[in-house]
Amino acid sequence: MASEANTTAKTMLQVKDINVYYGAIHALKGISLDVRQGEIVTLIGANGAGKSTTLRTISGLLTPKTGSISFEGNAIQGKKAHLIVKDGISQVPEGRRIFADMTVEENLSLGAYTRTDTDGIREDYDMVYARFPRLAERKSQVAGTLSGGEQQMLAMGRALMSRPRLLLLDEPSMGLAPLLIKEIFSIIVDINKAGTTVLLVEQNANMALSIADRAYVLETGRITLTGEAKELAASDEVRKAYLGG
Template identity: 70%
Template sequence: MLKVENLKVRYGMIEAIKGISFEVRDGEIVTLIGANGAGKTTTMHAISGLLKPASGSITMDGQDLVKMPSHKIVSLGLAQVPEGRRVFAQQTVEENLILGAYTRRDKAGIAKDQERVFDLFPRLKERRTQLAGTLSGGEQQMLAMGRALMAKPKLVLMDEPSMGLSPLLVKEIFHIIEDINKQGTTVLLVEQNARMALAIADRAYVLETGKITLEGTGEELAKDERVRKAYLGG
């Protein structure tokens, strides 16, 4: 589905991503784990068209994403849940969801997907007329995820969905990610909570200072001594 080959991304003279290659197959949950500054978010932004790579290729279902504008990439079936949620604070929950479907014209399908989002996130349904900026952190994360799903993506990129949430809410968010995947959406997950990410991932990659240093199944990396020491507290 998604193939990244020899990707390099620069900020001025600094090479943030140093020639990484990985893939996400249809129906998988794939996670990128790594410390702050490893290049995880930069990689996500390059895939979704928010940053232009210095070199390398990014393809989805055989289509080149590198020269494609972001809104066209969304229309292909790729959506992103950004780090820090970035909901539209002065819009209601419902308005945020409708904005997520801005590339679509199928009114019946949009209404159906909104109900699907409300089934996944009952709290959003209760707060559908509430301003997004007045929601709790966990509710804003749910809204950011729901807004991405309104684009009807085949592949959703999730950037640090558990950031700043209580342990109880973290578990809930990860259960929902699994549900989204079981309903047919492929997931590429960037996450600092390596333990939770590896527990739900089919496959995983470790990113360190712009390079992929390890890869394997989620289970394999969770048992790897190097990963345990660096990311799982020994």
């Protein structure tokens, strides 16, 4: 978890009153949130609450009908997704979305497609392999033959290859065994400690709140609660709705 000093850190991402539609369906209804430099911020909520839609809108895969999104002071709403990656935001999508017929190393190389600094890219292969030793052992293996946990590590490694300052993670624990979930969350904390700010969407609210600084609760396209993660984890309302208590 990032330090309490982050309360004075500068706002890195600001989402202001965005409305997003899928055809006639009003998916996000005036959502506002911010992420400060160095934080882990989590969005929790039931399936269909709008968590993934929020991430997809920030990363440029969806365009808000109204509202604004700024990153490091610059407007990014409506910008093409590959340019947002270049700006310093990278997303690990729900369901991993690795390229199953390509090797581990080829998948990682695609994460660096916006970059031309050959030496830096080589350094980042080393960084990813040091962080995920299992990927190093399997660098020539076809990615579709990896286990679910290894595929999640590959999706995270691929996102890190673009050197993001803000990492968006969409349901990293989905479909993983409890031991692997612990490992993935421990890696998320390490990535954050190494200097990458994290915005995490996660159905496993217990785990998400245990590593986050702050949290937002989404219900049917609206933010209904926000606060320090530890306060929300202790809230009766949140416990009953999301923490099985």
